[in-house]
Every structure is written in C-alpha cells, then in structure tokens.
Amino acid sequence: MILLLAGTTEARKMGWLLADYGIAAVATLAGETKVPADLGIAVETGGFGGEDGFRAFLAQRGITGVIDATHPFAVRITERTYRICTELGLPYMQLMRPHWEPEPDDTWFMVDDMAQVADFVPQGARVLVAAGRKAAEDLSLPGREVFVRVIDPQPEKDGVTWIVGRPPFSLAEEVDLLRRHRIDWIIAKNAGGAADGKLLAARQLHLPVVMVNRPPAPVTPCRERVQDVLDWVMDL
Numbered sequence: 523m524i525l526l527l528a529g530t531t532e533a534r535k536m537g538w539l540l541a542d543y544g545i546a547a548v549a550t551l552a553g554e555t556k557v558p559a560d561l562g563i564a565v566e567t568g569g570f571g572g573e574d575g576f577r578a579f580l581a582q583r584g585i586t587g588v589i590d591a592t593h594p595f596a597v598r599i600t601e602r603t604y605r606i607c608t609e610l611g612l613p614y615m616q617l618m619r620p621h622w623e624p625e626p627d628d629t630w631f632m633v634d635d636m637a638q639v640a641d642f643v644p645q646g647a648r649v650l651v652a653a654g655r656k657a658a659e660d661l662s663l664p665g666r667e668v669f670v671r672v673i674d675p676q677p678e679k680d681g682v683t684w685i686v687g688r689p690p691f692s693l694a695e696e697v698d699l700l701r702r703h704r705i706d707w708i709i710a711k712n713a714g715g716a717a718d719g720k721l722l723a724a725r726q727l728h729l730p731v732v733m734v735n736r737p738p739a740p741v742t743p744c745r746e747r748v749q750d751v752l753d754w755v756m757d758l
C-alpha cells in the first residue's frame with residue numbers, strides 16, 4: 523500500500539495516475555481545504571496527529587512506500603516523513619517541481635519571506651496575493667488595495683478582498699482576473715512546476731511580481747515529474 527502525501531495539484535495528478543494503474547494507495551491531506559478535490563484514490567483528511575500518529579499509520583496500513591507530493595513550502599511534513607522513512611527503511615520519494623525562473627521580460631523581486639514583501643510594493647498599489655491564505659496572514663500592506671486568492675470562501679476581513687478559486691488557473695483566466703480588478707502587483711511563492719497562469723499573465727501585462735523564495739528544506743530523493751514518480755512506484 524502506497525501512501526501519497528497530498529495537498530498540491532501535482533498530488534492530485536499523482537493520485538489519478540495511481541488509480542489508473544490500479545496501484546493500491548491511500549492519500550492524506552492536512553485538512554486545509556474544506557472540500558478537497560477528487561484524487562481518484564481514498565483520501566484521509568486532518569493530519570496524522572503528530573509523529574507518533576504517523577508512525578502508527580504506517581504500521582497499521584502496511585505502508586510499503588511513501589510519495590511526498592506536498593508543497594515545497596510545507597517543509598515540516600517533508601522533514602518528518604523523510605526522517606522516519608529513512609529510519610524505518612521505508613522507500614520514500616518526493617515529487618518536487620523545479621523552481622520557476624524569471625525570463626528576460628519579467629520583473630521579479632525575490633524575497634525570502636512575506637515580511638520583506640512590503641519593502642517592494644508601493645503605496646496605492648492594487649495587489650493580488652496568490653501565495654495562500656496563511657501566507658497572507660503574515661503580510662501587512664497598509665496603504666495598498668489587497669486581493670487575496672483563496673480556495674474556500676472566507677469571513678469578511680477589513681482591507682482584504684477575497685478571490686475564491688481552485689488552482690490551476692489558465693493564462694486567459696488570470697489575464698481576465700488581473701484586468702477586472704486592475705491589479706498592478708502580484709505576490710507569489712516559488713512553488714515551481716509547469717508554466718503558471720498568473721506568471722504568464724504578469725509577463726503578458728508587464729506586471730511586477732514579488733516572488734517569495736522557497737524555505738530551506740531537507741535534501742531528499744526526488745523526481746520532478748509525476749510520470750517519473752510513477753515509474754519509481756512500479757519498480758518497488
């Protein structure tokens with residue numbers, strides 16, 4: 523039985539691929555999203571209840587391999603999972619997307635955390651925060667018009683306009699959104715991977731982006747593409 527640690531678009535693709543190939547697998551989610559997307563395989567939500575809970579889960583479910591398809595910014599779950607798998611001799615593979623890199627026409631300002639974002643975004647700017655709800659909580663942008671993209675509807679909050687939607691978003695959707703709200707700055711996290719609608723739209727509309735670099739993370743066995751991780755599972 524394979525354990526798929528999910529919580530990303532790539533994890534969703536991985537789940538469907540495991541299902542298509544008839545590989546016995548269970549996916550888990552932290553429970554951040556109220557109505558999770560269908561992953562094609564059984565999903566359990568709400569975390570393991572800490573390290574002991576995770577160890578018990580591995581034993582009780584007879585887990586024979588772990589695919590870590592969590593977000594590059596979710597470093598705690600990755601560190602713990604890799605450490606425990608290594609200790610138990612349990613095969614582990616991270617699905618890790620390559621960083622996004624700016625192209626010559628892009629205007630990106632790289633920062634290491636949300637606290638630095640305010641140094642770049644001028645007063646009066648109309649800002650799309652496309653870095654997750656939790657990241658937006660760490661962001662203080664007085665004097666700017668702030669739009670925060672979230673998956674689930676949120677209670678009203680002073681100074682914030684919520685934009686509800688589930689990724690991925692196409693270039694056309696993003697251009698439309700940016701124009702409709704007259705956005706002139708974008709805040710993103712360097713999640714990486716396939717061409718990203720908001721970054722393509724920023725390029726097309728010549729909008730500046732503040733890009734939050736990935737946090738330091740453990741060096742793990744990893745593959746960049748869903749298909750390559752499937753090959754790894756097939757060889758177990």
Ligand SMILES: NC(=O)c1ccc[n+]([C@@H]2O[C@H](COP(=O)([O-])OP(=O)(O)OC[C@H]3O[C@@H](n4cnc5c(N)ncnc54)[C@H](OP(=O)(O)O)[C@@H]3O)[C@@H](O)[C@H]2O)c1
Nearest residue numbers: 527528529550551552569570571572592593595596598599
């Ligand atoms: N951080 C981001 O920017 C970001 C962006 C998009 C999606 N996500 C997804 O949201 C989830 C939470 O992110 P985070 O940054 O809060 O993670 P984190 O700090 O690394 O993990 C916090 C706790 O969440 C639980 N958890 C996380 N991923 C899980 C999974 N796939 N299955 C079961 N439990 C999981 C674990 O709880 P227990 O200790 O109870 O087991 C873990 O100790 C992750 O799955 C991540 O892939 C995160």
